[in-house]
Amino acid sequence: MIDLTTQFGRKVKQHLRTEYVAWLTTIGSDLSPQPRPVWFIWDGKSFLIFSQPQAHKVRHITAHPQVSLHFNTDETGDGDVIIFVGTAAIDPAMPAARKVPAYLRKYQVGIKALGMTPLQFSQEYSVAIRVTPTSLRGW
Numbered sequence: 001m002i003d004l005t006t007q008f009g010r011k012v013k014q015h016l017r018t019e020y021v022a023w024l025t026t027i028g029s030d031l032s033p034q035p036r037p038v039w040f041i042w043d044g045k046s047f048l049i050f051s052q053p054q055a056h057k058v059r060h061i062t063a064h065p066q067v068s069l070h071f072n073t074d075e076t077g078d079g080d081v082i083i084f085v086g087t088a089a090i091d092p093a094m095p096a097a098r099k100v101p102a103y104l105r106k107y108q109v110g111i112k113a114l115g116m117t118p119l120q121f122s123q124e125y126s127v128a129i130r131v132t133p134t135s136l137r138g139w
Contacts, residue, residue, distance in 0.1 A: 002084075002136045011080050012136065015071050016042040020106075024049065024131070025068045026060035026088070034060060039110065040069075041102050046132045047084075050097045050125040058127055061088040069131055086133035094128030097121055 004013045025035040036057060040047045047069060051058055061067065067088045073079040097103050098118035104111075111121045 002133050008138065009136075012082050012138070015080060015082055019071050020110075022047070022069050022071055024057065024088075025070075026057050027064035027066060028056070028060055029063065031064075039103075039107050040131075041100070041106060043102075046130045048091075048094065048100070048103065049129040049131065050103070050122075051127045051129055052125055053127050055127075057129070058090065061090065061129060065089060067131055069133070080138060082138040083136070084131070084133040085135045085137075086131055088129055088131045091128040091130045094130070097125060097128075 002012075003009050020039070021037045022040050023035050024038045025033050028034040034056065038049045038051075038057075040049050042048075065087045066085075068083055068085045070083045071080070073081060094100075097107075098121065104118060108118070111118060114121065116124065
């Protein structure tokens with residue numbers, strides 16, 4: 001369980017509300033870390049990420065569900081450092097991205113910038129990934 005009531009936890013909570021991109025690091029087939037930027041929403045217990053089915057991260061998660069997820073700091077490396085460690089799983093029961101109101105509210109401009117409609121985005125990014133954090137660290 002992640003405690004968001006501490007002083008650090010309140011900073012984390014703010015980032016969960018305001019960050020647009022997080023870095024998801026999976027374990028590659030050669031067991032090396034494979035970071036990549038992702039769009040996400042936080043539901044209070046887990047991160048929801050949508051992916052293209054053929055993306056390497058989908059294969060990585062299937063083989064090695066251990067992941068980490070972190071936010072950027074500012075351009076000088078200052079700012080809050082927030083790192084979640086946890087497990088990821090493909091969530092076949094999750095509705096399409098276009099049917100998740102919080103996801104659409106957050107990324108409607110980004111989806112349009114990709115030249116896509118919500119339907120097209122949902123068809124292209126059709127795999128739902130749930131990341132459930134088991135620990136949190138940072139400063």
